[in-house]
Amino acid sequence: MDKVLIQGGTSLEGTVRVSGAKNASLLMLAAVLLTDEPCILRNVPNLRDVHFFISLLQGLGVEVELLSPNIWRIQAKKIHANPPYDLVRQMRASVCLMGPLLGRLGQAALPLPGGCVIGNRPIDLHLHGLKKLGCTVELKNGIVHIHAQQLKGNHIFLGGRFGSTVTGTANILMAATLSSGITRIENTACEPEIVDLCHLLTCMGARIEGIGSPQLTIYGQQKLHGADHTLIGDRIEAGTFLIASLVTNGHLIIDQFHTQHLRALLHVLENSGAKMNITANQIEVFPCLNQLTPFEITTLPYPGFPTDLQAQMCVLAACIPDLSLLTERVYPQRFMHVAELQRLGVRITLEGSTAIVQGGQRLSGADVMASDLRASAALYLAGLIARGETQVHRIYHLDRGYENFEQKLQALGAKLYRTAE
Numbered sequence: 102m103d104k105v106l107i108q109g110g111t112s113l114e115g116t117v118r119v120s121g122a123k124n125a126s127l128l129m130l131a132a133v134l135l136t137d138e139p140c141i142l143r144n145v146p147n148l149r150d151v152h153f154f155i156s157l158l159q160g161l162g163v164e165v166e167l168l169s170p171n172i173w174r175i176q177a178k179k180i181h182a183n184p185p186y187d188l189v190r191q192m193r194a195s196v197c198l199m200g201p202l203l204g205r206l207g208q209a210a211l212p213l214p215g216g217c218v219i220g221n222r223p224i225d226l227h228l229h230g231l232k233k234l235g236c237t238v239e240l241k242n243g244i245v246h247i248h249a250q251q252l253k254g255n256h257i258f259l260g261g262r263f264g265s266t267v268t269g270t271a272n273i274l275m276a277a278t279l280s281s282g283i284t285r286i287e288n289t290a291c292e293p294e295i296v297d298l299c300h301l302l303t304c305m306g307a308r309i310e311g312i313g314s315p316q317l318t319i320y321g322q323q324k325l326h327g328a329d330h331t332l333i334g335d336r337i338e339a340g341t342f343l344i345a346s347l348v349t350n351g352h353l354i355i356d357q358f359h360t361q362h363l364r365a366l367l368h369v370l371e372n373s374g375a376k377m378n379i380t381a382n383q384i385e386v387f388p389c390l391n392q393l394t395p396f397e398i399t400t401l402p403y404p405g406f407p408t409d410l411q412a413q414m415c416v417l418a419a420c421i422p423d424l425s426l427l428t429e430r431v432y433p434q435r436f437m438h439v440a441e442l443q444r445l446g447v448r449i450t451l452e453g454s455t456a457i458v459q460g461g462q463r464l465s466g467a468d469v470m471a472s473d474l475r476a477s478a479a480l481y482l483a484g485l486i487a488r489g490e491t492q493v494h495r496i497y498h499l500d501r502g503y504e505n506f507e508q509k510l511q512a513l514g515a516k517l518y519r520t521a522e
């Protein structure tokens with residue numbers, strides 16, 4: 102196991118190119134199962150989660166080839182419906198194999214995902230939607246067995262206690278592309294990764310109306326074909342670097358992603374006094390830490406404030422004198438970073454699903470433990486501004502979702518290196 106050592110106190114400077122979107126890539130690696138023809142996916146980030154998903158596909162009989170860094174050729178010519186359980190169990194996102202397997206083979210069997218460090222993550226909405234498409238669902242020994250003689254289009258409402266579901270929307274959408282008839286899904290997730298998935302599916306011959314809106318209409322097809330698709334940039338990685346620039350009072354240019362995907366973050370930062378120059382695909386962030394004022398955010402499904410940036414925003418709040426409030430409405434228990442940030446000197450307390458941060462204190466380096474992907478990123482950011490040395494343990498979480506994070510930070514002047522525990 103590796104850890105990272107961070108020497109705090111450097112302002113980041115330079116240009117960083119954002120990698121392809123992790124969460125779009127996982128959905129698309131599942132979508133290629135919908136055709137027996139080859140698909141080319143470009144701008145796929147080189148991440149632990151991606152390699153893991155590729156192994157899952159290989160376990161289903163899919164042929165994969167890395168054509169060049171970040172470009173995969175994938176062909177699901179002959180596949181079966183039982184992904185290797187020991188792999189599936191290790192990765193939550195494998196749940197999005199369900200829709201494509203049902204569309205293609207009429208059956209799927211996957212272990213029911215258990216709890217997760219960021220909170221309870223049920224799949225009731227996925228199963229509700231699949232039942233509406235004509236599937237039967239049976240839980241035996243912890244494994245969900247789903248069958249469909251023939252998927253049939255239907256009218257489906259896909260909302261739950263916490264709003265829409267990203268992978269749930271992807272599952273129902275993908276299954277519906279190979280159903281008979283018309284499917285109308287209401288309250289779909291509108292996340293850019295879902296929009297990008299719709300674009301790939303359209304390239305594969307799917308007919309989808311309402312892309313980008315909370316109501317999708319899918320005209321089922323008998324067959325989809327191969328496609329060549331370039332993934333969008335990772336908005337969460339971009340947002341993480343934006344926050345890194347602000348907390349280190351740095352001067353970064355963050356390049357090659359759709360800045361409109363970060364509207365909610367940019368709105369909060371502009372109101373807080375951040376100095377930025379924003380174009381369609383690039384943001385320049387100027388040193389302005391001393392001018393920032395406290396903020397309040399509430400995480401919500403897109404276009405609301407992304408839960409995947411809540412932990413990083415706790416670090417920004419710690420740099421701004423006075424009280425900031427961060428409320429979690431997507432994963433009400435996603436606050437594993439709080440205790441670790443306290444170790445670094447952040448004055449942060451939890452009231453229900455709200456983190457209250459009294460900012461303005463000087464942080465000092467400490468040993469901290471990464472608990473999940475975004476919490477890890479937050480700890481790196483805190484380490485960059487803490488006095489002295491911070492050691493972040495269990496950084497394998499970070500490798501799941503940030504391509505070359507340390508190399509990118511080093512190129513911007515950060516003093517950090519990875520070493521074995």
Ligand code: EPU
Nearest residue numbers: 124194221222223224225226227261263266267268431474
């Ligand atoms: N929910 C239900 N029932 C369901 C599905 C979801 O109650 O059947 C609840 C969840 O418990 C949660 C909320 O609905 O409270 C939203 O969950 P959603 O299904 O949208 O999350 P997800 O699809 O499992 C994806 C991303 C997450 C990201 C969330 C929210 C992927 C692979 N994962 O998860 O990404 O936080 O959407 O935007 O796309 C990350 O990248 O670090 C990460 C965790």
